[in-house]
Amino acid sequence: MSLGVSRRPGINIGPEHREADERAEELILGFWVFLMSDAIIFGVMFATYGIMLRSTAGAPGPHQIFDIRNAFIETVALLTSSFTYGLSSVALK
């Protein structure tokens, strides 16, 4: 029910397009809630990974298989990209 103009997450197309704005608000909240639900999925999978890290039954572990260094660089690059994108969209508002 909040009628604030630019203080909430979302695209904030303002009072001129109030109806479209409110409709988008519902969609965006729904999407955030879905992401929260998704976060639980990943949380449970990460926890399972953590528990099973050493349960390899003698097979090679992650250190022998994964090239962590490249993956780490790629992840940092991706996250930086998302972060700067976020900053720019905040600045746009």
Next chain:
Amino acid sequence: MHPTLDVIVNRTIATGAASLVIIGAVVGVSLITYYGGWRVLWSEWLTSVDHKRIGIMYIVLAFVMLTRGLIEGALMRTQQSFGLNGGFLSWDHFGQLFSTHGTIMVFFMAMPFLTGLINVVMPLQIGARDVSFPVMNSVSLWLTAAGAAIVMISLVIGEFSTGGWTGYPPYTENQFQPGVGPDYWIWAVQLTGLGAMMTGINFAVTIYKKRAPGMHLFRMPLFTWTALCTSILMIYAMPALTVDLALLALDRYLGYHFFTNDAGGNMMNYANIFWIFGHPEVYIMILPAFGVFSEVVSTFSGKVLYGYTSLVLATMSIAFLSFTVWVHHFFTMGQSAPINVVFGISTMLIGIPTGVKIYDWLWTMFRGRIRFTVPLVYSLGFMMLFVLGGLTGVILANPTIDYQAQNTLFLVAHFHNVLIPGLLFGMLAGYHYWFPKAFGFRLDERWGMAAALLFTVGFILAFFPLYALGLLGFPRRTLSYTDPVYLPYMLVAGAGAAFILAAFAALVIQLYVSVLEREQNRVPAGDPWDGRILEWSVSAPPPEYNFAVLPRVTALDDFLVAKETGRAYRMPEKFEDIEVPKNSALGMALCVTGALMAFALVWHIWWLLVVGGVGAFSAIVGRGFVRAATRIIPASEVERDYMRWLGEVAAAQPVSRAEETEPANRGLAARPLAGAAE
């Protein structure tokens, strides 16, 4: 080799059950064809995205599955009544029975019932025209239906899991159950779990974003509060189940070792993740029932709900605490004693907010003008029996006692004692209470009363002996026994099952009688019980758009205030065009393709899996291209409907509460005498 008598009996029962499914389907299809109902069924129901119709279909699904679940329960009681030195069922048949019974009752009876009830009622209670995502609502329904269909198919083709409704590995791994049974279980539950998660998102966003002007959070009816807490639990609990089932499927299909006995697998992690979902699930099931009782007790006592704020806080506390107790489902799994103590204490804490609720309902009734209608009888049965179920829960929450009583019928008695008087009585009370709102006519009181009393007596007879049996050391899920000391208790429990079946028959007869006599029980004015909340302020059944003009809420029991101050049944200043969503076949498309994919996975038919997957994907992408997703109901049509309803209100004679269950009740309530308790 000649078949033994045992084999003949088991085969006959299994074939009979499978034939019933097929005959039921054939009879259903022929009847619809005979009456030429396919077009109506398709355009008015199957593709409908109206929250009221989706809710009704959810409840129909729940009743269909309840029929099967009840028969299975009664069959198991019969087996154990004859179980001294044998009985008539094979261990494998018995294992499938308790697995399908639990799976059906939790995922395909309880969940659809409560989701359906929330769907019908919640948007009306908050003054909304529909839920936030109507098409997604339809998809949720049809994914649940697809899961139910997979369970029904398992009765005809192949077999079901014998691993119980929790499906614990390693017993559900390939090593012990190489057949299709656990696969049927995994994919049926996976489908409905997905539906439940989307339902949770939908309801939560609806409650946060679509409330009528003036309906701030602490003016929401208690049922809506419980719906909100249930939705939040669904959002956070269902994903754990999704992951757990996916990992088990990886074990079974691709030879992983998440939960196997060997090669580094850890089956205890399955139990751990399962109950991170499973315990909130318990409260997903019970909270909406608490909401129903809050509405029913207040309405039929003619009083404002006592302690509204404390009830809201208690609901939220229960929702929060439900995530902190899951370890009590496996006290004996080998974790350290201090951990068990922590979870034992947190479990006992839940008794506090629940106790608050019981006292609030009692105080609501205190000095009220109580009418002993069917929903109130269910509520009274609930209050007395649920306290006992809660008490045995607190007993089991003590790890040292749990070590003795775990895995016995004491536990079975405990959870049936909270689920039947809690969930089932709540849902049936809600069904009886809101039926006139959804369909426009009241249900028969006499058969309803018979059903309520039979359910209560049947429950007591069927499950109280199980406490004694459990304390005598009788393990759960046991086919037969050799010690005659168990026999008398088993016979009483078997008689109880007969009472419960009779109660269900009374429910069916009640529906039949009510439909026959619908003309004299119509309540077109829409307020048969002198209701207090917005859902009673519109016609019965409500128009597709619910409210001709969105209400402005000024108080907690807004409709009651409106009736007192004379602003109910007024002509609004002007009508406006209303935009409603168009029907969508997406739900049906995902139902068919989802069921196909699940069936393909169960039987390893890879081409069918691809067909189903491509079909589902195309349906979702195709939906994205639908541009005209809504249609406009012109203001003139809204006005015409509204005028007709006002005419019905004017024609109705206001009835006092004494005539509530008489044909005179056309849904318009006379104001009580001045000075009466409100």
